[in-house]
Amino acid sequence: MKMRGLMLSAAAGALIGGAQGAVADELTLCWAAWDPANALVELSKDFEAESGHTMSFEFVPWPNFADRMLNELNSGGQLCDLMIGDSQWIGGAAESGHYIKMNDFFEEQGITMDDFLPATVTGYAEWPKGTPNYWALPAYADVVGWTYRKDWFEREDVRADFQEEYGRELTVPETQAELMEVAKFFQGREIDGRTVYGAAIYTERGSEGITMGVTNTLYNYGFEYDNPDQPYDLAGYVNSPEAVEGLEFYKELYDCCTPPGSSDWYMSENIDAYKSGQVALQMNFAFIWPGVEADPNVGGGKSGYFANPEGPGGHFAQLGGQGISVVSYSDSQDAALEYIKWFAQPEIQQRWWDMGGASAMKSVVEAPGFADSQPYAQTFLDSMAIVKDFWAEPAYASLLLAMQDRVHDYVIAGNGTAKEALDALVEDWTEVFEDEGKL
Amino acid sequence: MSNSAIERAAAATPPGVARKIRGLSDRAIAWIFVGPSIFLLLAVNIFPLIWTIRLSFTNYRVNRPNAEVQNVGLRNYERILTDTDIWETMQATAHFLFWTIALQVLFGFALAWLINKKFRGDNFWTTVIVLPMMLSPAVVGNFWTFLYQPQIGLFNYVVGFLSGADPSSFSMIGEVSLAPWAIVIVDTWMWTPFVMLICLAGLRSIPTSIYEAAECDRASPWRQFWTITVPMVLPFLMLAVLFRGIENFKMFDLVVQLTGGGPGSTTELTSINLKREAFEKWRTGYASAYAIILFVTVFGLASIYVKALNKVKER
Numbered sequence: 001m002k003m004r005g006l007m008l009s010a011a012a013g014a015l016i017g018g019a020q021g022a023v024a025d026e027l028t029l030c031w032a033a034w035d036p037a038n039a040l041v042e043l044s045k046d047f048e049a050e051s052g053h054t055m056s057f058e059f060v061p062w063p064n065f066a067d068r069m070l071n072e073l074n075s076g077g078q079l080c081d082l083m084i085g086d087s088q089w090i091g092g093a094a095e096s097g098h099y100i101k102m103n104d105f106f107e108e109q110g111i112t113m114d115d116f117l118p119a120t121v122t123g124y125a126e127w128p129k130g131t132p133n134y135w136a137l138p139a140y141a142d143v144v145g146w147t148y149r150k151d152w153f154e155r156e157d158v159r160a161d162f163q164e165e166y167g168r169e170l171t172v173p174e175t176q177a178e179l180m181e182v183a184k185f186f187q188g189r190e191i192d193g194r195t196v197y198g199a200a201i202y203t204e205r206g207s208e209g210i211t212m213g214v215t216n217t218l219y220n221y222g223f224e225y226d227n228p229d230q231p232y233d234l235a236g237y238v239n240s241p242e243a244v245e246g247l248e249f250y251k252e253l254y255d256c257c258t259p260p261g262s263s264d265w266y267m268s269e270n271i272d273a274y275k276s277g278q279v280a281l282q283m284n285f286a287f288i289w290p291g292v293e294a295d296p297n298v299g300g301g302k303s304g305y306f307a308n309p310e311g312p313g314g315h316f317a318q319l320g321g322q323g324i325s326v327v328s329y330s331d332s333q334d335a336a337l338e339y340i341k342w343f344a345q346p347e348i349q350q351r352w353w354d355m356g357g358a359s360a361m362k363s364v365v366e367a368p369g370f371a372d373s374q375p376y377a378q379t380f381l382d383s384m385a386i387v388k389d390f391w392a393e394p395a396y397a398s399l400l401l402a403m404q405d406r407v408h409d410y411v412i413a414g415n416g417t418a419k420e421a422l423d424a425l426v427e428d429w430t431e432v433f434e435d436e437g438k439l
Numbered sequence: 440m441s442n443s444a445i446e447r448a449a450a451a452t453p454p455g456v457a458r459k460i461r462g463l464s465d466r467a468i469a470w471i472f473v474g475p476s477i478f479l480l481l482a483v484n485i486f487p488l489i490w491t492i493r494l495s496f497t498n499y500r501v502n503r504p505n506a507e508v509q510n511v512g513l514r515n516y517e518r519i520l521t522d523t524d525i526w527e528t529m530q531a532t533a534h535f536l537f538w539t540i541a542l543q544v545l546f547g548f549a550l551a552w553l554i555n556k557k558f559r560g561d562n563f564w565t566t567v568i569v570l571p572m573m574l575s576p577a578v579v580g581n582f583w584t585f586l587y588q589p590q591i592g593l594f595n596y597v598v599g600f601l602s603g604a605d606p607s608s609f610s611m612i613g614e615v616s617l618a619p620w621a622i623v624i625v626d627t628w629m630w631t632p633f634v635m636l637i638c639l640a641g642l643r644s645i646p647t648s649i650y651e652a653a654e655c656d657r658a659s660p661w662r663q664f665w666t667i668t669v670p671m672v673l674p675f676l677m678l679a680v681l682f683r684g685i686e687n688f689k690m691f692d693l694v695v696q697l698t699g700g701g702p703g704s705t706t707e708l709t710s711i712n713l714k715r716e717a718f719e720k721w722r723t724g725y726a727s728a729y730a731i732i733l734f735v736t737v738f739g740l741a742s743i744y745v746k747a748l749n750k751v752k753e754r
Contacts, residue, residue, distance in 0.1 A: 066719075067718065067719065070502070071718065074501060074502040074721070092502065095503075096502055096503060096504070096505070097505070204699070205698075205699040205700060205701035205702070205703075206695065206699035206700065206701075259590065260589035260590055260607040260608075260610060261587075261588050261589035261590060261592075261607075261610045261612075261613055262613075263610060263612065263613030263614075263701065263702050264612065264613070264698070264699055264701060264702075278590075394503070395720075397719050397720050397721065398720040398721075398722070401715055401719055401720055405524075405703070405704055408701055408702060408703050408704075409702075409703030409704060410703075412613065412701060412702040412703060413615045413701070413702035413703030413704075413705055414615065415615070415703055435498070435722075
């Protein structure tokens, strides 16, 4: 009797479930703990209402994000159903089977990568790079850019001093050389009775900070990761004379124009220095710009934004940002894919931008009026057009740690020369690729 | 009453089980008691050690479960022992160990000696002094980064006030020459109370009759200190050095919070370096070899030290 009752209930449940669509699931989305994550929590409430699934979130602060989440993936953990993982993880996650491949799903649902900015597709979704194998949907477009104190730049006394010192008007830097001049000009200057400094730049040692800052400069001096015609051929590209010049520039910028004690700064320290009025210029990812605009001290027109200035070897900026993937160890893959389908809708992407997220969808960022939608929107577009990214190889962590070590040792500790640092980096990277069987 | 309880328990034991137990030797019963502990020891300590030794001869990477694992012989060991960067981290660790232990012994003993002189409020001051070691190393690391901040840090301000230097003219955790001392200062601040407590226990274990006898023999306080106090506290002090040595050899959290191993690799201790190899680069085989080398080093040094400690105790 009891068994019969249970069977009847199950049959009724199946009928109701069938009528309503998929059974409600509980999804966990893993990402870094930062402002955009809070916006995504708000945005996802619509998905919960629409789908009946419930969402929970696991956000980890940036310095521990890679450690925590890569441990989770490598151990086959089931904490995360959806992962907004860093762009450099894509190679390792694809080859180790942490993410599910999404080509078939995209095809079934009519989601096409042509709808997204090409740089974000290459950076966040593809592995191997340049092939149509997709492991993520571009979720958050980000790039290293610059914020400056527009109110200081507009002051007559400051402009007059700059004119006198450099024989030109104080304008937003368009070249790396101009960036250095502006940073030097503000270093140690008294503004409203307070000593201010030139620039807050990335110098962090523990995770990826100084590498993101250094590459952002090196690209503009002609640094290449390898020979464009022969992959993994590093010598003469990583340590080219142009790359050496770029690294020397970064060290000079650190030595001359940063606040005292900024030897281990990354995103949050730079934000704090800028918002507290310590620095005139701030290097940081674009994700901070909505927060700067909303800040009572530096927002509301007091700040301006510019793309990473051009250098003698070209005009580039370091790519940030992430794609959203479905974790292969998840028991709720169908519901997770449902979330991605929902997230890929143009109107949701538009709301994502409106709420402070950074959409990578063309229909959003190329819409008429987008460039004027926020004070930083045009700079965001300009920056996204010039991006380059770090290695996304499965061994990216070894490549990253080697670069962290070598450039921090030269730029911050002042050991050796730029040439020696990059020569040593070539040796380290060669060893990594030999271990990987790629050389 | 107890006899009846035993009788009841015996009566309740099934005859088959009772027969079996009755037939066991004392040795077998002893094995039954220690067996679970030995099993746990094997499972938790010995098996992982043997497994680590096995992995150290391979190119295994835990993040590539599907990749073929190859035997690489002694290659991992050879690469570690010939890597100049690793020798630099060993040097940084040795510097950290030597200076933290030296300063903690010096200050710990001095504080214990002072506290041992009974004075009003000595218990209160003992509590105040031991407060730092009650804090979490991560918290200590974090707030010392603020104390060392060149623009707002109290440490820089005090040094500037005493020396006349501009507080923002030096960065304790940002300069190669100062960063190793920055971590030594913090560890000394945090763990000197531990050494003090052990020394205090040693000082309070010395019978006053010995000092009284020495005074009858007209021994000066200086002579009493060197011939009574120091020799009798020495075993305690050596024990404290052993504990601090082992702890500081694996120091991680405090230094990661303070300097992250920088500037450059100036404060990258072996434990930080090993963690990066094992859990950031995921070179499991290589990191296993590294761990075995460190284990042999610590085990060897600790064994020699314990022998010396036993000799001192026997005196």
